[in-house]
Amino acid sequence: MTQAPHTTRSVLHVRNLGLHLAPDFAVVIEAIDLAPGERLVMDAESGAGKSTALGLISGALAHDGLHGCMHQICGIDVDHDAPRALYARPDALGFVLQTNTLVPYLNARENIRLPMRIAGLIEDSAWEKHLIELLGLGSLLARAPSALSVGQRQRVSVARALLGRPAVLLLDEPVASLDPGNVSQVEALISHLSEEAGSGVLLASHQAQTGHFADAxxxxxxxxxxxxxxxxxxxxxAAIQAETG
Amino acid sequence: MGRRSDILSVTLAIRELRYDWQSSFCFIAALVGVLAPLLILLALKNGVIGAMVDGLVENPANREVIPMGTAFYEQSFLADMAARPEVGFVIAAPRRINAAASALRNPVSRELERAVPLIPSAPGDPLLPDAQIVEGRVWLSNSLASDLNLDSGDMIEMLVGREIDGARETARAQFEVAGVAAHENYERQAMFMSLPDLLDVEVFRDDRAVTIEQYSSSRPNPERFASFRMYARDLADLPALLAALESAGVQARPRSENASLLLAFRDNLNFLYAAIAIIAVAGFWAAMAANLRGMVERQRAILSLLRLLGLPAGAVVRIPLLQGAVLVTTGVFVTLLIVLPSLFMINAFFTSPSGETVAKLGFFDVVGAIVLGLLTSASAATWSMVAVHNIKSDEVLRNG
Structure with missing residues (x-):
């Protein structure tokens, strides 16, 4: 695993990362440099491949190895075939899925702590308490996912992604399945908490023209x-400009 | 990472089984449904069925070879036969007409039985296991002992009659009853005695020069005998023994014409049970493999999520293996909880004709069931493990 050049401060560094989803259709991320605490929004139209792009960035999707491909999280090369523990520890990468998928046989607290348990990391209990409090999950921690509403499940997913204070936070349409009344509240929480965590945020959303990520x-x-x-x-x-001088 | 992910695999496997308890319950019920009847069948086979079949097969009478026609058998021939591996027991015998006492009597109660067969015997006689037959000591068949009201340690009086020139002469001899033969080994009246004691009877009947006073004088064994008692070592040895006798020019037939049928029946019974067990285990294997595979399919998104969250592939793959092991162990435990009291009830309410335990399940039968179950679950889980291995971390992005 090669280390990133020390000249970059990026927590996420991507060049020519692409994948053919079909013989006649490919998604390519030409360049991203995401600094700590910075916010970046993908607001392309539906079907453009935003989720695929996030999947590639997270290392979950294998890329095609395009010419000049480079992919680093916190300066660590991302290799789809390597164990995720090497580049996607909860303190490096948090991912809020569009699907809100939780492990159905673990309660809310266990779901929130699962990535930390897998990585063998001890959670910062003050930060955990703060997250839970702000996300309004205090009374829901013992509940199974099936006993949570869609919005509550989404908040548990956000807590799960942020518990490790990840350097990079990927958000895939995090408010798409929420009723309009909750969108602003959840966006505000994500914005606030990711800022507190110091995470560089990459948000894929078709609703980001207004709200808390409007100016990102x-x-x-x-x-x-x-x-x-x-x-x-x-x-x-900005990344291309920085590169071309 | 290894030990931590191992513990996590176990936790997740068990938590998932608990969560999906209805599927787990169905799975365990399916295992119990197969295993419980199989173990009860095995217990019955080990118990009353096996005992009955073994009783038939092991009955020494079925291993007896009876000489046919009139002939004389040299001492050396009998010694050669005794040395053959197929021969379990052989002893010379007098002519059938001489091998009977005119009467046997209880000297105390004076009860008397006439024309009782006398059977030559010696240590190793399959009809009298553990008996030490020596001169002066006899064994009685169960029915004779009962008719004469005699038991071990009592004395019995034998009367041997002959007729010379129209005059009847009767010699008397007394023996100590050394034991009573088991009823199932010999059901009719008979007295088992040493060959020298029996030859005394033959000599007295055949040789008019032997007076009553000379009845029991010691004399050398003859070189030739009119008959013999012979038993194959095992039922399976019977055909070889008959062939050996035939090649030696001796006409003989097995006492039991059904001996080979009995042997085939026992073999077929074992085969039948093995076939039932194999079919049942194969059915269980298929059901288990399909169940585990179904569980994987239902859990695809979650297994993919676990991969995405960083759980190593090996740890995720172990989940169905562990679930199979947990389900089988629980299934075997529940089966034993049902089967063992059932066997206790069967044994309490039913008795076999021979007094054998009706249903018997040994320690190794139980261990065998557990080991077989675990091996079955491990092999049945292979399909699921391959399927889990092919679930990638990106599936949850699309199908979560």
Missing amino acids: RRLAHRVIKHHDITYSLFSDA
């Missing part, structure tokens, strides 16, 4: 066709 930097998105293949390209203008 955007990933540019464009679609090009080349040799009958449609490429959905995401790029961070």
Whole structure:
């Protein structure tokens, strides 16, 4: 596993990370540099491959190994075939899934602590208490996921992703399944808590034009066709600018 | 990481089984449904069925070879036969007509039985296991002892009659009753005695020069005998023994024409049980493999999430293996909870004709069931483990 150049302060460094989802369709992240505490939004239209891009960034999806591909989290090269513990520990990467998936046979507290248990890390009890309090989960900790509402499950997912104070927090449409009345509240909590955690945030959302992420930097998105293949390209203008000087 | 993820695998496997308790219950019920009847069948086979079949197969009478026709058998021939591996027991015998007492009498109560067969015997006689037959000491068949009201340690009087020139002469001899043969080994009246004692009877009947006073004089054994008693070492040795006799020019037949049928029956019974067990285990294996595979399919998103959260592939793959082991262990335990009291009830309410325990389950039968169950579960879990191994961390992103 090669170390990232020490010249970069990025907690997430991506170049030419791509995947063919179909013979005629590929998703490519041309460039991302995410600094600690920085926020970046992917607000491309539905079907552009935002979730695929997050899957690639998280290391869960295997990339195609495009020319010039580089992918580091906290300066550690991400290798899809290597154990995730090497690059995706809960203090390096937190991921809030669009699906709100929780382990159904663990209660809310056990779900929140699961990534830390897997990694063998001890949770910061003050931070855990703070998270739980702010997310309004105090009375729900002993409940099974089946006894939680969609919004409550989403808040448990947020707590699970943030408990390790991850350097990078990936959010995949975190409020998409919430009723409009809760969207603003949950967004505010995510924004506040990720700031407290010092996490660099990459948010994939089609609802981020307004609200707490409205003023965050955007990933540019464009679609090009080349040799009958449609490429959905995401790029961070600032990263490219920094690179080209 | 290894030990921690091992503990986590166990925890997650058990928690999932508890959560999906209805599936677990069905799974255990299926195992109990297969294993309990199988163990009860095994217990019955070990108990009354096996005892009955073994009783038939082991009955020494079924191993007896009876010489046919009129012939004389040299001492050396009998010695050669005794040395053969197929021969369990052989002893010379007098002519059948001489091998009977005119009467046997209880000298105390004067009870008397006429024309009682006399059977030559010696240590190793399969009809009298553990008996030490020596001159002057006899064993009685159970029915004779009962008719004469005699038991071990009593004396018995034998009357041997002959007729010379129209005059009847009767010699008398007394023996100590050394024991009583088991009823199942010999059901009719008979007295088992040493060959020299029996030859005295033959000599007195055949040789008019021997007077009553000379009845029991010691004399050398003859070189040739009119008959013999012979038993194969085992029922399976009977065909080889008959062939050996035939090649020696001796006409003989087995006492039991059904001996080979009996042997085949016992073998078939074992085969039948093995076939039932194999079919049942194969059915259970298929049901278990399908159940575990179904559980994996229902848990795809969660298993993918565990991978995404960093649980190593090996730890995730172990989950169905552990679940199979837990389910089988629980299933075997529940089966024993049902089967052992059932066997106790069967044994309490039913008795076999021979007094054998009706249903018997040994320690090794139970251990065997557990080991077989675990091996079955481990092999049945292989399919699921392969399936889990193919579940990647990205599935939960799409299908969670």
